[in-house]
Amino acid sequence: MANTTLKKIAQVLDISISTVSRALKNHPDISAATKQKVMELAETLDYEPNEMAVNLRSKNTKVIGVMIPSITNNFYDSFIAAAEEEARKAGYSLMILQSGDDPAAEKENLKLYRKSRVSAVFACLSHETTDVASYYKLKEVDIPVVFFDKVPDDHSFSRICIADEDAAVLAAKALIEKGKKNILAIFGNSQLSITKRRLKAFTDFFEQDKKIKLTVEYARSSSQAEEKTTHQFQSKEKPDAVFCMSDEILTGVMKSFQKLKISLPENCGVIALSDGFFPKLYYPEITYVETSGYQLGKLAFERMLQCLNGDKDPKELFVTPSLVNGGSL
Amino acid sequence: MANTTLKKIAQVLDISISTVSRALKNHPDISAATKQKVMELAETLDYEPNEMAVNLRSKNTKVIGVMIPSITNNFYDSFIAAAEEEARKAGYSLMILQSGDDPAAEKENLKLYRKSRVSAVFACLSHETTDVASYYKLKEVDIPVVFFDKVPDDHSFSRICIADEDAAVLAAKALIEKGKKNILAIFGNSQLSITKRRLKAFTDFFEQDKKIKLTVEYARSSSQAEEKTTHQFQSKEKPDAVFCMSDEILTGVMKSFQKLKISLPENCGVIALSDGFFPKLYYPEITYVETSGYQLGKLAFERMLQCLNGDKDPKELFVTPSLVNGGSL
DNA sequence: ATTATTTTCGCAAACGATTGCGGCTTTTTC
DNA sequence: GAAAAAGCCGCAATCGTTTGCGAAAATAAT
Known part of the structure; x- marks a missing residue:
């Protein structure tokens, strides 16, 4: 079953293709009578403009690339959810590609984006990709790039x-307010700049109060977080609160707590940085500082629209976190 | 910075566009010398064929639509992960659209797929969408459709x-083997055919052993599952095992257990149907029957390739589940 | 040397939609 | 009634790539 084209409509009505095209676009040059006829036939024939042809002519695919480390991640999922909502409104589609935190794959993906002539790209750097040369290539061919979450220093x-x-400060404040005196803070991969930023702000904040004991640990995975937690809680001086830099760490900590039968908030307080999904999995629900991928997506798309409209100057925007009380602190 | 086209290369080398095109495709009509020159220039000019033009001519976008209820879901995420891996190998990209379990949005998406002239579509029905007329429209324009997970009866x-x-039977067997006598089985939305299938197989299996008490409950959300569990465990005859039809239910049940301070497997056994992510969040890890979205994705893509190669007869394929012992039963 | 055969390449027409420009009809104006 | 002005519409080029067909050039056969 062949698709209807302008040509087909033109043939049936015995008018020119251009007239059909203009009629459908409500061009003033075309008479009301002709428009009527064309529109009706287009309707019954279920005409849809061939996007490939439109794209070719307009040199605009109306597709936005989204590169993330992994799609199996709540934070990025909610980013995508937000971006997709906005994209749809603006007539764009998303082309999601995963880097798997592998710089080589990341480069491959960028190449694919160029080949596909996407209109723009949202990108979250894999690991500590410092060489953003491949991203400059996109700029050269006038494809705007908006980084989010893991962004380059550039x-x-x-x-x-x-x-x-x-x-991080919000979490620190909450801990202090609750009068916690012996805090275990678990951070992720210490090589990542996101870890460094959170770590510095967090520890700096405790400088003001020397009476609080702060133990910092690093865990690269949920199970590492579990181990470290278990280890800490087998010592004499058990922490009275745990700070988790991410969901991954939170789940590890909670698993350890279940094993050790530590119950919240009596035996220990817990606070995390999270988008809110995992904290709600537990009882009591975990108190967390919201780092919302969803809001990030909304904000990023807003900025992207400006870029698409020719605003070239780089801008750095932040979504401001807020504290959500669960009952774990 | 303009993109390089065949025309540009042709102009520089003062040969025709067709020759350039054929040279790059290693066409026998072109002399080795010419090929050499063309290839080299193409290389230095970083030539990439314009996909929009290629698509227009070939009427093939090399894009596969994937429609899922929500991207914020482990099961579908792993489906996508698998599909994307395979798609990339085969030179395809994915266009992921969410229906949000809303039949209207589902229809919108299908329209978008048609407009975008995707090469094929993977689809998971929203809720109990019974009217698959929109999918027939895709068939009419020769876009193969492969349903997965929530499939129509058609x-x-x-x-x-x-x-x-x-x-379901695997889980039932495990429960019986462990000698459970008072089982609480919580299922999802009873309207869904997936629920019906799992429910029937599960309950049928217990017909053989009348001495076992089986209580069936339905929960449409995690919090409903939590409520029902809490309620059941406040009665005199507490269940000695809980069966969870899905991750959503499992998380609700576990939340209730945390509240009631029920520990596994001493106080109660738990088994779930899951892709394995959530079961590993708890201690002890939950014993589950694996329903892998990843494997589903692999199998679905395999089938899709056949469809893309012209195999039109509908086929129904299954991925077989397996029991993964956690320690919760 | 002439014809037959290859080798090597260019012309032009697609794919489907868009648009500047010009032409043919009407209608308006003086 | 003739000229100017609208009103309507079609021609043809364009986006970049692909490909059937035919033509020129080079080589082989007679």
Whole structure:
């Protein structure tokens, strides 16, 4: 079953293709009578403009690339959810590609984006990719790039981030308010700049109060977080609160707590940085500082629209975190 | 910075566009010398064929639509992960659209797929969408459709599913083997055919042993599952095992257990149908029957490739589940 | 040397939609 | 009634790639 084209409509009505095209676009040159006829026939024939042809002519695919480390991740999922909502409104589709935190795959993906002539790209750097040369290539062919979450230091790109420092401080404040005196803080991969930022803001904040004991640990996975937690809680001086830098760490900590039969908040307080999904899995629900992928997506798309409209100067925007009380602290 | 085209290369080398095109495709008509020159220039000019033009001519976008209820779901995420891996190998990209379990949005998406002239579509029905007329429209324009997970009854489509009956039976067997006598089984939305299939297989299996008390409950959300569990465990005859039809239910049940301070497996056994992510969040890890979205994705893509190669007869394929012991039973 | 055969390449027409420009009809204006 | 002005519409080029067909050039056969 062949698709209807302008040509087909033109043949049936015995008018020219251009007239059909203009009629459908409500061009003033075309008489009302002709428009009527064309529209009706288009309707019954279920005409849909062939996007490939439109794209070719307009040199615009109306597709936005989204590169993330992994799709199996709540935070990025909610980013995508938000971006897709907005994209749809603006007539764009998303082309999601995963880097798997592998710089080589990341480069491959960028190449694919160029080949596909996407209109723009949202990108979250894999690991500590410092060489953003491949991203410059996109710029050269006029494909705007908006980084989010894991962004490069390069100030020539637009970057949308969680205000990591604020988030860490918010958590620190909450811990102090609750009068916690022996805090275990678990952070992720210490090589990552996101870890460094959160770590610095967090520890700096405790400088003001020397009476609080702060133990910092690093865990690269959920199970590592579990081990470290278990280990800490087997010592004499058990922490009275745990700070988790991420969901991954939170789940590890909670698993350890279940094993050790530590119950919240009596035996120990817990606070995490999270988008909110995992904290709600537990009883009591975990108190967390919201680092919302969803809000990030909304903000990033807003910025992207500006870029698409020709605003080239790089901008750095932040989504501000907020504290959500669960009952674990 | 303009993109390089065949025309540009042709102009520089002062030969025709067709020659350039053929040279790059290693066409026998072109002399080795010419090929050499063309290839080299193409290399230095970083030539990439314009996909929009290629698509227009070939009427093939090399894009596969994937429609799922929600991207914020482990099961579908792993389906996508698998599909993307395979798609990339085969030179395809994915266009992921979410229906949000809303039939209207589902229809919108299908329209978008048609407009975008995707090469094929993977689809998971929203809720109990029974009217698959919109999918027939895709068939009419020769876009193959492969359903997965939530599939229609319509036998004229290819369908790839988890062998739900087998999975339910596997769980039932495990419960019986452990000598459980008072089982609480919580299922999802009773309107869904997936629920019906799992429910029937599960309950049928217990017909053989009348001495076992089986209580069936339904929960449409995690919090409903939590409520029902809490309620059941406040009665005199507490269940000695809980069966969870899905991750959503499992998380609700576990939350209730945390509240009631019920510890596994001493106080109660738990078994779930899951893809394995959530079961590993708890201590002890939950014993589950694996219903892998990843495997489903692999199998679905395999089938899709056949469809893309012209195999039109509908086929129904199943991925067979397996029991993974956690320690919760 | 002439014809037959290859080798090597260019012309032009697609794919489907868009649009500047110009032409043919009507209608308006003086 | 003739000229100017609208009103309507079609021609043809364009986006970049692919490909059947035919033509020129080079080589082989007679």
